[in-house]
Amino acid sequence: MKHTLILFLIALLWSAQAQANTSFTVSDVRVEGLQQVDPGTVFRNFPVVTGDRVDEVGLAAATRQLFRSGFFEDVQILREGDVLVLQLRERPAVAIIRISGNKAIKEADLREGLRQSGLQEGDVFRRATLDQIELDLMRVYSSQGRYGADIQTEVEPLSGNRVALNITIREGQIASIQHINIVGNSVFSDDELTDLFSLKLPNFFSFYTKSDQYSREKLSGDLERLRSHYLDRGYINFSIDSAQVSITPDKKDVYITVDITEGEQFRVRDVSMVGTLVLPETELQQKVSLGQGDVFSRREMTESQERLVKLLGDQGYMFANVSPIPELNDDNTVSIRYFVEPGKQTYVRRINIRGNTRSTDEVVRRELEQMEAGVVSTSAIERSKTRIERTGHFRNVNIETRPVPGTDDQVDLDISVEEQQSGQLSASIGFSQSDGIIVQLGVSQDNFLGSGKSVAFNISNSSTLTEYSFNYLDPYFTVDGVSRGFNFYYREEDFDEDDRGDYNTDGIGGGVTFGYPIDDFQRLSFSGDVEFLRLKPNSFLCTDPNDRSTCPETNNVIQTFLDDNGDEYLNWKLTAGWSDNRLNRGFFPTKGYQQGATLEVSLPGSDLSYYRAQYNNRAYFPLNRDETWVAALRGRVGYADAYGNNDYPFFKNYYAGGLSSIRGFEANTLGPRYERGAGREPRSMGGNVLVAGSAELIFPMPFLKDKSAWRTLMFMDAGNVYTTNCLKNNVGTSNSSCVDGVDLSDLRYSVGVGLSWLTPVGPLSISLGKALNTKPGDETEVFQFALGQTF
Numbered sequence: 203m204k205h206t207l208i209l210f211l212i213a214l215l216w217s218a219q220a221q222a223n224t225s226f227t228v229s230d231v232r233v234e235g236l237q238q239v240d241p242g243t244v245f246r247n248f249p250v251v252t253g254d255r256v257d258e259v260g261l262a263a264a265t266r267q268l269f270r271s272g273f274f275e276d277v278q279i280l281r282e283g284d285v286l287v288l289q290l291r292e293r294p295a296v297a298i299i300r301i302s303g304n305k306a307i308k309e310a311d312l313r314e315g316l317r318q319s320g321l322q323e324g325d326v327f328r329r330a331t332l333d334q335i336e337l338d339l340m341r342v343y344s345s346q347g348r349y350g351a352d353i354q355t356e357v358e359p360l361s362g363n364r365v366a367l368n369i370t371i372r373e374g375q376i377a378s379i380q381h382i383n384i385v386g387n388s389v390f391s392d393d394e395l396t397d398l399f400s401l402k403l404p405n406f407f408s409f410y411t412k413s414d415q416y417s418r419e420k421l422s423g424d425l426e427r428l429r430s431h432y433l434d435r436g437y438i439n440f441s442i443d444s445a446q447v448s449i450t451p452d453k454k455d456v457y458i459t460v461d462i463t464e465g466e467q468f469r470v471r472d473v474s475m476v477g478t479l480v481l482p483e484t485e486l487q488q489k490v491s492l493g494q495g496d497v498f499s500r501r502e503m504t505e506s507q508e509r510l511v512k513l514l515g516d517q518g519y520m521f522a523n524v525s526p527i528p529e530l531n532d533d534n535t536v537s538i539r540y541f542v543e544p545g546k547q548t549y550v551r552r553i554n555i556r557g558n559t560r561s562t563d564e565v566v567r568r569e570l571e572q573m574e575a576g577v578v579s580t581s582a583i584e585r586s587k588t589r590i591e592r593t594g595h596f597r598n599v600n601i602e603t604r605p606v607p608g609t610d611d612q613v614d615l616d617i618s619v620e621e622q623q624s625g626q627l628s629a630s631i632g633f634s635q636s637d638g639i640i641v642q643l644g645v646s647q648d649n650f651l652g653s654g655k656s657v658a659f660n661i662s663n664s665s666t667l668t669e670y671s672f673n674y675l676d677p678y679f680t681v682d683g684v685s686r687g688f689n690f691y692y693r694e695e696d697f698d699e700d701d702r703g704d705y706n707t708d709g710i711g712g713g714v715t716f717g718y719p720i721d722d723f724q725r726l727s728f729s730g731d732v733e734f735l736r737l738k739p740n741s742f743l744c745t746d747p748n749d750r751s752t753c754p755e756t757n758n759v760i761q762t763f764l765d766d767n768g769d770e771y772l773n774w775k776l777t778a779g780w781s782d783n784r785l786n787r788g789f790f791p792t793k794g795y796q797q798g799a800t801l802e803v804s805l806p807g808s809d810l811s812y813y814r815a816q817y818n819n820r821a822y823f824p825l826n827r828d829e830t831w832v833a834a835l836r837g838r839v840g841y842a843d844a845y846g847n848n849d850y851p852f853f854k855n856y857y858a859g860g861l862s863s864i865r866g867f868e869a870n871t872l873g874p875r876y877e878r879g880a881g882r883e884p885r886s887m888g889g890n891v892l893v894a895g896s897a898e899l900i901f902p903m904p905f906l907k908d909k910s911a912w913r914t915l916m917f918m919d920a921g922n923v924y925t926t927n928c929l930k931n932n933v934g935t936s937n938s939s940c941v942d943g944v945d946l947s948d949l950r951y952s953v954g955v956g957l958s959w960l961t962p963v964g965p966l967s968i969s970l971g972k973a974l975n976t977k978p979g980d981e982t983e984v985f986q987f988a989l990g991q992t993f
Contacts, residue, residue: 225257229284237363238295238326239273247271250286261286273326293326297364303371306346312339327357327365343373347416350374350453376415377449377456378404386443386462390431398431399424401458416456421445425460432464433500438530439465468498471535477542480519489513490540498536503528510540515580519544520603520613546611548578557619561595565654566617568678569593578603578613585722593654593677596620654678656687668694675715685717704885705760707853708736713775727779735771737764737853759852759876759929766849771809777802785822789960790913792829792900795821811848816840816892822900830909832900838863840892843926855888856923858950861986863894864919866952866971868981873923874940875979884979887929891944894921898956911960919952919971951975 230252233244248268250256256264261279268288269277276291299316301309316322319338321331336353343351351374358366382403384395401420402413425442432440441463448457470492475483489509491502503526514522523543528536553574555566569589571582583601590599598620606612650657656675662668675687690712713731720726739760781798785791797819804812818838825831844850860869875884896919903912928940954971966987973982 225255226281226284227255228252228286231286231288233288233290235290235292237292239290239292243271243273244268244288244290247273248288256286272328292363293328294359294363294365296321296323296325296327296367297360298366299323300366300368301371302369304373306348306373307342315339321367327367329357332357332367339371345418347376347418347456348374349377349449375454376412377454378414379416379458380404380455381457383457383459384462385459387464389437389464389467395428395431398427400427416447416458421447421458428460428462430500434502435499436467436469436497437465438468438498438528438536439463441465466534468530468534468536470494470496470498471531471533471537473538473540475540475542477540478544479542480544480547481513481517486510486513486540486542492538498528503538507540510542512580514542514544515578516582518547518549518577518579520548520578520580521545549612550574550576550578551606551612551614553615553617555617555619558596558621560621561619562653565593565595566590566619568654568681568683572615583615589722590617590619595654667696677717679716683719685715687715687717689713689715705737705739705853707738710734723784724780724782727777727781729777729779731775731777733773733775735773737769737771739764762930763849763852767809767851771851773808773810774805775802775808776805789965790910790958791822792832793822793824795819810844810851811846812842812844812850812854814840814842814854830902834896834898834900834915836896836898838892838894838921842890850890850927852887852929855890855925856892857886857888858892858894858921858923859981861967861969861988864921864950864952865917865954865956865969865986866919866973866982866984867950868983869986871981872921872950874925874928874942876929876940886923889923889925891924891926892921893924893944893946893949894919896920903957913958915956917952917954917956917969917971920949922949924948950980 228250231245231248231250233241236244245251247270248264250260250264265277265279268274273293274290275293278289280287280289299313299322301312304312313322315338316335319331319335320328321335332355336355339353340351343349350372352372354370354372356368356370358368360366379401380403382396382399382401384392387395400413401416401424402408402411404414408414425445429440429442443461443463444459445461446459448459449455450457472494473487473490473492475486479486490506492499492506496502507524507526510524511522514524522545525541525543527539527541529539530536550572551574553567553570553572555563558566570586571589572579572586583603587599587601590596596619598618600618602616602618603613604616606614654677656673656677658671658673660669660671660673669691670693671689671691673687673689675685677683677685679686691710693709694706695709696706711731711733713729715727715729717725717727737760777800779798779800781796783796785794785796797817799817800815802814804810816838817840818836820834820836823833823835825833840856842850842854842856855873857870858864858872859867862869864872870888871886873886873889875886896917898915898917900913900915903909903914906912924944925940925942926944928942951974952971953974954969956967956969958965958967968985968987970984971986972984973980976982
């Protein structure tokens with residue numbers, strides 16, 4: 203043993219001496235064989251520099267490190283005295299990448315994928331990287347159902363140690379689903395379960411929906427919908443045992459077989475709250491939709507959990523955690539335990555506002571329902587965000603809660619806003635069938651000097667209307683949200699141009715308006731206005747100006763009103779309004795409703811004594827989750843009359859027909875008609891009663907990826923205007939063509955399709971309508987359009 207140890211020590215000393223004899227100090231490092239790679243790259247990846255003392259072991263390690271850089275196919279290190287000579291053979295550089303045959307995936311996307319995988323023009327070529335990219339591309343095409351796809355790559359040598367990569371793709375067809383078979387179901391039929399799938403068998407619409415084209419991601423989503431269907435109906439032990447996808451040898455057809463186990467249906471035995479209950483259990487139980495005896499539903503359980511978290515958040519427990527724990531019992535019942543961990547009640551320390559480069563802090567703060575130093579309320583924060591967005595001053599609004607360092611019961615609210623252009627100088631030219639050419643010039647500032655106040659001046663000119671107006675609105679005249687506004691206008695209307703009568707009016711007026719908020723959605727408004735009107739018949743065409751019976755009938759009824767009331771009127775008006783807006787957006791809403799009512803009354807002392815009342819509403823009901831299919835209902839009713847023994851001013855009538863009411867009928871042509879004399883067709887002059895409604899089915903615009911600026915719909919309109927007192931002619935008798943009274947059997951109906959487009963110059967609406975129940979004298983119009991109006 204002693205001799206063995208001595209021999210081992212001698213060998214160790216000899217090895218150390220031998221290594222010392224082979225080590226040396228490097229006096230220089232010389233590189234040979236470089237063509238594309240920069241010498242600096244070599245020295246950065248070679249850990250030996252001049253002055254280092256190295257041996258064979260160190261040189262071997264340095265060689266491996268340089269090789270691992272990936273720039274070289276071969277690395278050899280030679281020694282000439284104390285000089286190291288690196289003889290290198292570079293990998294070729296990728297000079298050109300040619301891609302052909304791809305259609306389903308854009309070339310730009312393919313090149314970006316190659317770049318992320320480490321292969322782009324100018325890079326060092328690595329065969330292993332190219333092989334991996336081939337596999338990745340095949341997986342991408344397979345996930346799209348293109349099982350017949352083929353990827354061929356060719357490395358073409360070029361001069362200067364470069365290569366060209368030629369990638370040829372044969373995408374093939376997407377495999378079509380020929381059969382979906384569900385095995386193991388007895389509670390629900392095959393048709394009921396397969397209807398849950400987004401994957402479908404080929405049908406008439408498959409060319410558009412592509413629902414018959416297999417996709418692994420779509421199948422995963424369908425299986426989850428299948429699982430949710432059972433779990434939401436009490437089948438807690440439901441399981442998907444297997445999902446087999448079979449592909450025919452030609453890789454064009456797919457057969458799907460899903461094997462399931464339904465299990466037994468479970469009902470709720472009891473629901474209880476455990477943990478730290480900071481609120482009465484009865485109050486918490488009110489947020490739970492499942493009760494004793496109900497069929498268990500995972501969706502209802504989860505939604506109840508979310509309502510409980512929101513309830514605790516409204517009470518200041520912002521970091522509350524509620525965990526539903528279903529416990530299965532042997533009698534096919536389930537006991538649901540909601541474990542409540544409220545945490546500490548949280549307070550707002552500070553509210554920080556950022557991004558308001560033009561608007562003052564007050565414009566944002568006055569919309570907040572969450573106050574500093576108050577208990578946090580998630581609902582109040584959400585409502586605050588909505589209120590800020592509704593101002594229209596900001597493009598984006600984001601509110602984040604940030605815990606205060608060193609505390610566990612305080613947060614800061616960080617409100618980030620992005621200002622949008624609130625002032626505009628607009629000049630536009632439009633056209634509509636009812637108004638003709640429309641020229642408009644406007645200057646408006648909705649956030650005047652960052653104060654949130656609105657100032658606007660507008661000029662409009664068309665064949666039917668010339669108007670000059672000025673408007674001012676302070677939405678926070680008081681801190682309670684009472685608004686105050688002023689308006690002044692001058693208006694000329696030619697009722698003959700848009701088929702409303704053989705007369706025109708000139709008017710000038712102005713008024714003041716106050717608005718009072720009821721809640722976040724409802725508002726009351728009151729305005730007092732004064733107007734001066736002048737009524738002017740267009741032409742009398744009388745055979746004998748001194749004999750009124752020789753004048754056309756329409757001019758006679760107009761002249762009768764002029765004889766009794768004069769042609770100039772000074773009116774003092776009071777208007778009261780109520781609005782309730784719960785739509786999810788201003789343009790193209792898909793959910794919610796909006797309604798409003800107004801009452802306009804001329805005050806005692808006015809030259810005209812009348813009142814006008816109107817109610818309108820519209821509601822939207824999404825039919826699918828992404829809200830691309832929507833049902834919509836609209837309605838509008840109005841009634842107007844004179845009070846006392848005065849005549850109702852017919853130029854204040856309601857009108858029907860046209861793009862904004864009953865499509866398929868010409869604008870303003872429906873309602874009671876008046877004779878206009880020999881050789882002239884009778885004409886409607888509107889009525890003091892309005893009834894109009896519409897039902898619409900909104901569907902997505904086909905063949906467009908970005909549908910946000912488009913709306914397409916099918917509609918059915920119904921409506922008409924009536925008069926409760928026909929105008930009298932010059933001899934005091936009723937007009938032979940006018941029938942007074944409201945007869946709902948006289949409603950007009952139309953159906954058709956419509957399209958609205960938010961163009962850069964304003965919204966454009968087009969409709970193709972078919973009048974269904976025309977009567978003699980009705981004027982129909984299939985094609986109607988207008989610039990500046992949406993459906």
